[in-house]
Amino acid sequence: MPLQATVLTVEGFRASRLDNERRLFIYLPPGYRRETSAHYPVLYMHAGQRAFDPAAPGTESWRIHRAAERLIESGQMDGIIIVAIAHVRPAEVNEYYHFKAPAEEAPFIRCAGLDYEDFVVNEVKPYIDARFRTLPDPANTGLIGSSAGGLCTYHMGFRRPDVFGKLLLLSPYFVKPQLDDEAPAGLREERLYESYKGRIPVKVWMDIGDAEGLFLPRHVREVAVDLIGQGFRYGEDLAYLEQPEAAHQETDWGDRVHLPLLYMFGRTGSPASLELRGRTEIGLAGGHRTHVNAILRYDSGFAVSVLNGEYRVGDPTVLEALPDGTLLPRRPGTTTLTLSCCGLAATGVYTVVPALSDRVVVEMTADVPPEETPPDAIYGAMGMRLVHAGGNRYAGRFRVPRDAGYRFRFTKGFRKFETDAAGGVLPNRSFRASDDMSLHCEVARWEETRSRASEGRGRVDSTF
Known part of the structure; x- marks a missing residue:
């Protein structure tokens, strides 16, 4: 046993x-x-x-x-x-x-x-x-x-x-x-x-x-x-x-x-694979900066991002890569980038374009269930306040960091989250702001405020 x-x-x-x-x-x-x-x-x-x-x-x-x-x-x-x-x-x-x-x-x-x-x-x-x-x-x-x-x-x-x-x-x-x-x-x-x-x-x-x-x-x-x-x-x-x-x-x-x-x-075991993740198009002007997220995976399931890598650029006149993965564009063009680490290597193709802005525009609308007294605003992803636009619709326009990823549920107040039509927990909505975009969402139902009184009340001397 x-x-x-x-x-x-x-x-x-x-x-x-x-x-x-x-x-x-x-x-x-x-x-x-x-x-x-x-x-x-x-x-x-x-x-x-x-x-x-x-x-x-x-x-x-x-x-x-x-x-x-x-x-x-x-x-x-x-x-x-x-x-x-x-x-x-x-x-x-x-x-x-x-x-x-x-x-x-x-x-x-x-x-x-x-x-x-x-x-x-x-x-x-x-x-x-x-x-x-x-x-x-x-x-x-x-x-x-x-x-x-x-x-x-x-x-x-x-x-x-x-x-x-x-x-x-x-x-x-x-x-x-x-x-x-x-x-x-x-x-x-x-x-x-x-x-x-x-x-x-x-x-x-x-x-x-x-x-x-x-x-x-x-x-x-x-x-x-x-x-x-x-x-x-x-x-x-x-x-x-x-x-x-x-x-x-x-x-x-x-x-x-x-x-x-x-x-x-x-x-942690031994290194088993190396993967280059992140944006492969970089702007020479416009304020946007990016880095390689190089993930080193081990045979144990352990993983870590590489911050001390040895990068080799096919055409150094196009791009420079620092050991921590920061990419510095030099001129428009396309080149290969190879990272060597722990006896492994991974290669990607990267393109420098003339300009890429640091922010993109996200336009978001949401239709919500009708209420006798609708709130002035609802809240979406972090920092996104959608104001009442008439009827059951809320809208907002936001300038957000390029490539930022979001997973969220709408809320209309403290811990009053949206739920599915039956009142169950709704999976997170998600999007990545890689470019200007428009999103339309429909809220099926709001949950009631959940009491926090029981938070932290675990089992006494329990086994599992």
Whole structure:
């Protein structure tokens, strides 16, 4: 009979400086109870109420325990303990902002990241180390978070390398982007992270989906490249992945969480294939810049984007490629581009055209169910506000970054998402803004506001 894993729930765990309480969900790997002499690495996870199975029907979660189970059962990873720390959302503070909140939030909230950091370091970790068979040193202690939790992981890890030696950042909220026709190129970008100079003894995973709307791959990629410049050794201290077609949501983070788990705690195997992705037409003028997303895949299922490649251009008078994949056009024309990495090679054909703008126009209309008092606006993909255009129709016109990918559902207010005709969860709509385009959509039905009261309420001492 296979050994079972266990999830324990700790109720009402007190955070002294934050003056609140929350739940902890503690995953113990298969064999923990039987192999009483074994000690385990620990991964601390933010927004822990969405770590394991969904708290309620129709809600999203990572199901990180399923990923861990698959890796352990396949022999690709030894057991780890996962401590999922539920998030508390008081209206006046944000636990995941250390130093700076986006300008639109700053007048209303306090950045409580330092207090939350103290809670994890001085209250949660000592509690776990005292009660479970952990390997408490930094090399065996990790932090994982996404979005604002990824930003928090970055700040906590770079501030406290004496505690956390493994940092897993999925779609970190490094930059607050917002459509703004008054801003240069129509996009206002507000930096939310601090820079830390010099290489420190931590191992870092960073990733981003290429369909996260205004959360652009370059927001994360630029931080990764900067860390390489600070002395981080790519592939050893640092890994970066630009995941094709992945959006900014729990299901997508859960779909790829096995990759950073392999990188940090498992065995990645051997390189098996190399693929060049991304735009192959580049503008000489017009402001648009692009890069190759070269994905190196391993026989274990592991994957990483190449930021230290050796590129060879067939005609260097047409194009130049930097080791991180940045493409620099030189003159109109067509050339081959070959990347060599880890004994593998991949070739693509690239064309430089006279001009290509950095932004494209998306015109969007949506027909919605009739209402006695229709709202003034509904909301589509990130930053897209469609205003009432009469009858049941809403419309908007937006200048967005070229090649940005979007996966979304319409909403008419806080968590009032569209559903299918029967009221069920609707698959995400998707599009990629590779050129000017017009989209027309029809909303079948709106769901009622979902209560968040049950968020984080997991099973007590349950097995799976």
